Amino acid sequence: MSTPLHEQIADDLRQRIRRGDLAIGQPVPSESQLCSEWSTSRGPVRQALAALRSEGLIAGGRGKPPTVRHDALGQPFDTLLSFSAWAHDLGRTPGQRTLELALRPATPEIAAQLGIEPGQRVVSVLRQRLLDGQPTLLERGSFIEPVGRLLFDFDCDSGSLWAYLQSRGIDFASASHVIDAVPADETDADTLDVTVGAPLLRQRRLARNSAGAALEFSDDRYRPDLVSFTLNNTLDARTSLVRNVNSTTSETS
Numbered sequence: 001m002s003t004p005l006h007e008q009i010a011d012d013l014r015q016r017i018r019r020g021d022l023a024i025g026q027p028v029p030s031e032s033q034l035c036s037e038w039s040t041s042r043g044p045v046r047q048a049l050a051a052l053r054s055e056g057l058i059a060g061g062r063g064k065p066p067t068v069r070h071d072a073l074g075q076p077f078d079t080l081l082s083f084s085a086w087a088h089d090l091g092r093t094p095g096q097r098t099l100e101l102a103l104r105p106a107t108p109e110i111a112a113q114l115g116i117e118p119g120q121r122v123v124s125v126l127r128q129r130l131l132d133g134q135p136t137l138l139e140r141g142s143f144i145e146p147v148g149r150l151l152f153d154f155d156c157d158s159g160s161l162w163a164y165l166q167s168r169g170i171d172f173a174s175a176s177h178v179i180d181a182v183p184a185d186e187t188d189a190d191t192l193d194v195t196v197g198a199p200l201l202r203q204r205r206l207a208r209n210s211a212g213a214a215l216e217f218s219d220d221r222y223r224p225d226l227v228s229f230t231l232n233n234t235l236d237a238r239t240s241l242v243r244n245v246n247s248t249t250s251e252t253s
Helices: 005-019 031-038 042-054 077-081 083-089 108-114 145-153 161-167 186-192
Strands: 058-061 064-068 094-105 121-131 134-144 174-183 199-208 214-222 227-233 239-245
Touching: 005 031, 005 042, 031 042, 042 058, 042 064, 083 094, 083 161, 094 145, 108 134, 108 214, 121 145, 121 186, 134 145, 134 186, 145 161, 145 214, 199 227
Parallel strands: none
Antiparallel strands: 058 064, 094 121, 121 134, 134 214, 174 199, 199 214, 227 239
16 A cells, blocks of 8 residues: 655654754745645645644744644654654664563562562563664663563564564554663673763663553663653643754764
8 A cells, every 4th residue: 555645745854953964943835846746636735734733843833834843753662662663654764682581580670560469470581772873762661571571483683573562463552661770780881882980871760551551661871972762742732752863973874
C-alpha cells in the first residue's frame, strides 16, 4: 500500500527541517508553492501542515504564514521507546552490539520496579547502541521472565527488541521515564568511548501493558554530547518527551 500523499509531504518537510534546509523562524513553503511542487490540490498540503503544527514543528495559521518553530522531531510512543525506529525516522543508521543476554535473579531495585519478588528470575539485556556507527547509548534492560524469554529466539544484534516482542504479541502500552545524570562506570566508559566518571545522561524507563502490569525496567545511558531530551508541555496538561540528536552528531555522515 502506497503512503498517502499528505504523509509524504509532511515527511519531506520534516526532513528539510531536520537537515537545516528550513531553519527555526524561516517561513515554510506556502500552500500554493507546495501544491505546485507536489502537483496536488490544497487538501493534502493542508493535512501535512496540520500534522506539523500538531507536532510543534511549525507555527502559524489563520492567515499567518507558517514558520519553523522547532528543529527536534516529536515522537509517537513506539519510536520514543525504540532506538531503531527513532533513528530511522531521522534518516540515520542505527546499530547495536549485544554484550549480554542472561536469565538471572532480580535485584531488590529491579524487583521493586517490576512488581516481583527479589530473586525472582528476569531476563537481562546489555546492548551498545550506535548512531551512524558512533557509540551513543548503553542499554541495561530487565524484562519479566515470560517476556524476556522470547529474546532467546531472536538475534538481538539484528534490530529492535521492541519491534520483535511486539511481533510476538507483547502488549507495550505505556511507560514512565525518569531522566538524570550519572558518572560513567567502567562498563559505560569502555562501551561509550568516554572516561570513567564522565557525565552521562540516564533515562530509567518502566514499560507496562494495557492492564498496567510492568513488563520491562531499563536503565539507558546516553552520551550527552550526542543526544539530549526535550520535554514539551501544553496548557491542557499534555506532555511529550522528545529525544534529540545534538548538533555534533547531526554533522557526522
